[in-house]
Amino acid sequence: MAPSAAETRTTDARSRLQLIVAGGVGLAAASPILLRALLGTGAADAASKSEDLRILQLVLLVEYTQVALYERALNEASLTGELRDFAQIALGHERQHLAAVKQALGSKAGPKPRFEFGLKTKSADAFRETAIKLEDIAVAGYNGQATNLTKPTLAVAAEIVSVEARHAAWVRAIADEVAAPDPVDKPMTASEVAAGLREIGLRTS
Numbered sequence: 001m002a003p004s005a006a007e008t009r010t011t012d013a014r015s016r017l018q019l020i021v022a023g024g025v026g027l028a029a030a031s032p033i034l035l036r037a038l039l040g041t042g043a044a045d046a047a048s049k050s051e052d053l054r055i056l057q058l059v060l061l062v063e064y065t066q067v068a069l070y071e072r073a074l075n076e077a078s079l080t081g082e083l084r085d086f087a088q089i090a091l092g093h094e095r096q097h098l099a100a101v102k103q104a105l106g107s108k109a110g111p112k113p114r115f116e117f118g119l120k121t122k123s124a125d126a127f128r129e130t131a132i133k134l135e136d137i138a139v140a141g142y143n144g145q146a147t148n149l150t151k152p153t154l155a156v157a158a159e160i161v162s163v164e165a166r167h168a169a170w171v172r173a174i175a176d177e178v179a180a181p182d183p184v185d186k187p188m189t190a191s192e193v194a195a196g197l198r199e200i201g202l203r204t205s
Contacts, residue, residue: 048150055145056105058190059157061204062138063098064112065197069134070094072121079124083174087127090135090167097160117201128175130200135168137188137196144187 070091073079079087102109120130142161146154169179188196198204 048148051148052150052153053105053108055148055190056101056153057108057110058141058145058193060098060101060105060110061113061197061202062141062193063094063101065115065200065202066094066134066138067091067098068115069117069121069127069130069200072115072117073127073131076121077124077127079127083124083128083171086167086170086174087131090131090171093163093167097163100160114203115201116203120201128171131171132168132175132177133196134200135164135171137193137200138164139168139185140188141190141193143185144189144193146187 070087074084074087074091117130120126139161142157142164146157149157165185172179172181194202
């Protein structure tokens with residue numbers, strides 16, 4: 001069976017992320033022009049690639065949290081109707097995002113953390129409000145780190161954050177809230193993202 005368009009896009013994004021962060025043999029096999037575009041020529045470019053890895057580790061935690069929240073809510077919160085549709089579709093997207101980031105990081109990917117969501121996954125209302133917060137964190141986190149990414153990694157991140165923004169708008173609409181309450185999104189620092197994830201239920205120790 002031929003892959004779907006969504007699967008093809010995910011594979012393409014995953015491949016590009018792998019190429020960007022892999023280094024060594026993977027990059028050595030690329031063309032000289034592509035190597036220059038990815039690696040640059042100075043120390044500043046090398047530092048940026050270190051930033052790519054740091055940011056991808058942060059994004060990994062975001063994606064782990066999203067997958068875990070949606071999985072538990074679907075099992076525990078007795079979701080129905082459009083909210084259940086949202087959770088199922090968003091979960092499928094987040095699983096693909098998580099797989100892409102994990103594969104890009106390879107051995108550098110951190111282990112799956114623990115989660116303690118408490119009552120947040122026990123009812124439809126609690127889940128809906130938590131999903132709004134988490135999708136907002138995802139969008140603000142990606143946006144907050146955008147200026148620290150190299151251009152190739154930024155291009156792939158943009159494909160993911162646009163989907164996260166659609167999730168945020170969709171779940172707000174389900175809650176009868178304005179889908180886009182502000183004219184611009186306020187970016188979050190890495191420490192703010194980490195704090196937001198801990199508030200929702202992420203446990204890294």
